[in-house]
Amino acid sequence: MPWWSGFPIHPERGSTIAEGVDHLHYFLTAITLIFTAIIFATIFYFAVKYRRQSENDKPPHIAGSLTLEILWTLIPTLLAFVTFVWSASLYFRNSRPPEAALEIFVIGKQWMWQLQHPEGPREINELHVPVGQPIKLTMISQDVIHDFYVPAFRVKKDVLPGRYSSIWFQATKTGKYHFFCAQYCGAQHAGMIGWVYVMTPVDYEEWLSGGVKGESMAQAGGRLFGQLGCITCHMPDGTGRGPSLEGLFGKPVQLQDGRTVPADEAYLREHILNPRALTVKGYPPIMPTFQGQVSEEQVLQLIAFVKSLGTEERKPAKP
Amino acid sequence: MSTAPAEISVEPRVHYLNVDYGIKSWLLTTDHKRIAMLYLASITFMFVIGGAFAVIMRLHLIEPTGALVEPETYNKLFTMHGIIMIFFFLIPSIPAVLGNFLVPLMIGARDLAFPRINLLSWYIYVVGAAFTMYAVVSGGVDTGWTFYTPYSSTYANTHVMATALGVFITGFSSILTGLNFIVTIHKMRAPGMTWFRMPLFLWAIYATSMIMILGTPVLAITIVLLALERLLHVGIFDPNLGGDPLLFQHMFWFYSHPAVYIMILLGMGVVSELVTCFSKKRIFGYSFVAFSSVSIAVLSFLVWGHHMFVTGQSIYAGLVFSLLSFLVAIPSAIKVFNWTATLYKGSVSYQAPMLYAMGFIGLFTMGGLTGLFLASLATDVHLNGTYFIVAHFHYIMVGSAVMAYLGGIHFWWPKITGRLYPDTWARFAALVIFIGFNLTFFPQFMLGYLGMPRRYAFYPQEFQVLNVMSSAGASILAVGYLIPLVYLFWSMRYGPVASSNPWGAKGLEWQTSSPPPTDNFEETPVVTEGAYAYSSEEAPVV
Numbered sequence: 001m002p003w004w005s006g007f008p009i010h011p012e013r014g015s016t017i018a019e020g021v022d023h024l025h026y027f028l029t030a031i032t033l034i035f036t037a038i039i040f041a042t043i044f045y046f047a048v049k050y051r052r053q054s055e056n057d058k059p060p061h062i063a064g065s066l067t068l069e070i071l072w073t074l075i076p077t078l079l080a081f082v083t084f085v086w087s088a089s090l091y092f093r094n095s096r097p098p099e100a101a102l103e104i105f106v107i108g109k110q111w112m113w114q115l116q117h118p119e120g121p122r123e124i125n126e127l128h129v130p131v132g133q134p135i136k137l138t139m140i141s142q143d144v145i146h147d148f149y150v151p152a153f154r155v156k157k158d159v160l161p162g163r164y165s166s167i168w169f170q171a172t173k174t175g176k177y178h179f180f181c182a183q184y185c186g187a188q189h190a191g192m193i194g195w196v197y198v199m200t201p202v203d204y205e206e207w208l209s210g211g212v213k214g215e216s217m218a219q220a221g222g223r224l225f226g227q228l229g230c231i232t233c234h235m236p237d238g239t240g241r242g243p244s245l246e247g248l249f250g251k252p253v254q255l256q257d258g259r260t261v262p263a264d265e266a267y268l269r270e271h272i273l274n275p276r277a278l279t280v281k282g283y284p285p286i287m288p289t290f291q292g293q294v295s296e297e298q299v300l301q302l303i304a305f306v307k308s309l310g311t312e313e314r315k316p317a318k319p
Numbered sequence: 320m321s322t323a324p325a326e327i328s329v330e331p332r333v334h335y336l337n338v339d340y341g342i343k344s345w346l347l348t349t350d351h352k353r354i355a356m357l358y359l360a361s362i363t364f365m366f367v368i369g370g371a372f373a374v375i376m377r378l379h380l381i382e383p384t385g386a387l388v389e390p391e392t393y394n395k396l397f398t399m400h401g402i403i404m405i406f407f408f409l410i411p412s413i414p415a416v417l418g419n420f421l422v423p424l425m426i427g428a429r430d431l432a433f434p435r436i437n438l439l440s441w442y443i444y445v446v447g448a449a450f451t452m453y454a455v456v457s458g459g460v461d462t463g464w465t466f467y468t469p470y471s472s473t474y475a476n477t478h479v480m481a482t483a484l485g486v487f488i489t490g491f492s493s494i495l496t497g498l499n500f501i502v503t504i505h506k507m508r509a510p511g512m513t514w515f516r517m518p519l520f521l522w523a524i525y526a527t528s529m530i531m532i533l534g535t536p537v538l539a540i541t542i543v544l545l546a547l548e549r550l551l552h553v554g555i556f557d558p559n560l561g562g563d564p565l566l567f568q569h570m571f572w573f574y575s576h577p578a579v580y581i582m583i584l585l586g587m588g589v590v591s592e593l594v595t596c597f598s599k600k601r602i603f604g605y606s607f608v609a610f611s612s613v614s615i616a617v618l619s620f621l622v623w624g625h626h627m628f629v630t631g632q633s634i635y636a637g638l639v640f641s642l643l644s645f646l647v648a649i650p651s652a653i654k655v656f657n658w659t660a661t662l663y664k665g666s667v668s669y670q671a672p673m674l675y676a677m678g679f680i681g682l683f684t685m686g687g688l689t690g691l692f693l694a695s696l697a698t699d700v701h702l703n704g705t706y707f708i709v710a711h712f713h714y715i716m717v718g719s720a721v722m723a724y725l726g727g728i729h730f731w732w733p734k735i736t737g738r739l740y741p742d743t744w745a746r747f748a749a750l751v752i753f754i755g756f757n758l759t760f761f762p763q764f765m766l767g768y769l770g771m772p773r774r775y776a777f778y779p780q781e782f783q784v785l786n787v788m789s790s791a792g793a794s795i796l797a798v799g800y801l802i803p804l805v806y807l808f809w810s811m812r813y814g815p816v817a818s819s820n821p822w823g824a825k826g827l828e829w830q831t832s833s834p835p836p837t838d839n840f841e842e843t844p845v846v847t848e849g850a851y852a853y854s855s856e857e858a859p860v861v
Binding site: 008010011020021024025028031032035036039040042043046047050051052053055057058059060061062063064065068069072073076077080081083084086087088090091092094095110143144145147149151152154155156157158160161162163165178180181182183184185186187188189190191193 | 390391394461463467469470473474475557558559564565598599600601603604605607629630631634637638641642645646648649652653655656657659660662663664665666667668669677680681684685688689691692694695696697698700701703704705768769770772773774775776777778779823853854
């Protein structure tokens, strides 16, 4: 290995957005270097040229210059605005996951990462993904705030307790990349790291189907749906005490208090844990809370099950 | 430092240091100059402790697996380093030491408006520091100086409450000091000292005092809410209790971002005094420099959300906070350009305070410009929570603010103690600090860009080279900070006696003797010209 290999000029680029972020980074680095050089050189030049000759020096009186003030207000303002627009548009683009993204679920807890594929496989501190396909991570913490950070992909997002957050990325080459917890979370914070394995789609399929054939998230959720007794009220044909959940996911729901909210992941999670806050119009507020009875992992499984309802026993998403 | 050097009594003249030597005359003093000395002793003590923690951390990080301490201990070290340095050194540093000493002298007053409240604020500081030091010696605290919930409110089992109580109490010391400065500047200026004749240091003090009295109560409220949740389990921040974990961050940064400007605005104020004196020039664009302080103070309250770009806050909120953060960079740039232009056609001398001031401008330029990476949404996503942030805020808060503080201490030392320090040593120290600082923190910019998260007690192998470089630089920096400690102490006893105005500076504080008498001026001065009238011509205001 050459001696300079310890000094890479940029971290590995493993995602579609990495290069764009790096270009902005280089632009800002150039601005920093140019302005620093100008300031250093000018100070050095003035300090030498106008060094004190005697204690009796009488420098001329110069109060200032309006032209210069305007000039050195306008130039930085212009540069700031250009940078702002550039970075904001990049950020907007990078924030929106494509529709067809493959969804994977992340649960952070002191001090490990649990990653759950809809097809069933569950990993600890490792994440296997196919190359060239958008991946959306839906994340939640079981305790304190964590943060999922993959430097090679230039993505990072806090993983919060009580609320889903998400990031997406599309890996551009196969390989092995570090991911880190980037929000201090206690004693073993530094140990909360792992690897993303980016594989060819064929290898990924093989990896998915390899190992112990477990149940998918939706199947596990269906099992819970029976065990927890949800099925007794939420009957598929709508004759139960609660509404039928067939085809519910993604649809708007009218609440007792007049609001209409979309039945997304956040809604379903809140409804399982705090049902009284979201009583559906036309139904009595009798659903008990499942707070403390189901883990975040089980909540995700229940949501996966509800998602699959009415979609003809949804098969695991195939690319 | 509780008693004055004894040999000063050889001098026949009575001044604030030799007027009385009893311990009570110090602990019960209402003289703003003596209170400044009490603060100087206390914050220097805290700086040494906070610095020692930093030294242990840098030594620990030489090895990827961690060379010295357990991860739990490392977490406590960076937490206590941050809390001590920010709340008990940086925030009181320039206002409580230099501000206390200089505000009345610079405006031609005998003391601050409320001398007893001034003493009270020092006692409050000491009580706050005592609670925090109790937490340190009884096992420490490991939440990070940011106390993020729900870790701090529910999960941490270290001395969170004692530490937070210390920070809460010390806040009142800031509020009282700020209040005192504002009233003093409004009501006690000498005849002829109009607002636009004031030295820029006073503009900075005024803007900073506003931040202290408007921002600190929010921190106090936040700590009370944290205590309610931690002790009484009232659900405010912990979602398991029905709270919102991000609410804490909004409240915390609403104070803590402006708090950064408490440190840096005053550094800018000090540097404006130094650059003018050592180039014998009026400041270039006085009113632009003055109003940039005010606009920084106002904008500082509107940018807190840039600490939260990756928390999942709305992307539109992110957009607004990003734009405002870019805006706050502009008055800072204006200041740098004006200081540089002040040297033009000046009579520049390179005495120690000037070297510190130049060091400040250099490090502040780099610290400020690297802030743009973090105001930019797309790059912030990658850099947030990494060593890039650590490097950036150390360039601002240590590189710049401490450099300015030391520059100020060196500049006004002859006035404060009546003694001169060895200028060669002081210049050498400034150089060592500048070099050591850059060697310590520049590698951290690279570490952050390469993806190393901050607050890691151990780290993957690939980051080792840069960590070792940073630690090596830190050893130079530590020596750089120790040198002034030695020669400044030395000079109090052995330094040559200083004249009343050794630098040929303008400003009312240089018109009275060194050290000043207890009442500051023999008779109330009358001001007839603007600040920095180093040239003969009458000074029209731009």
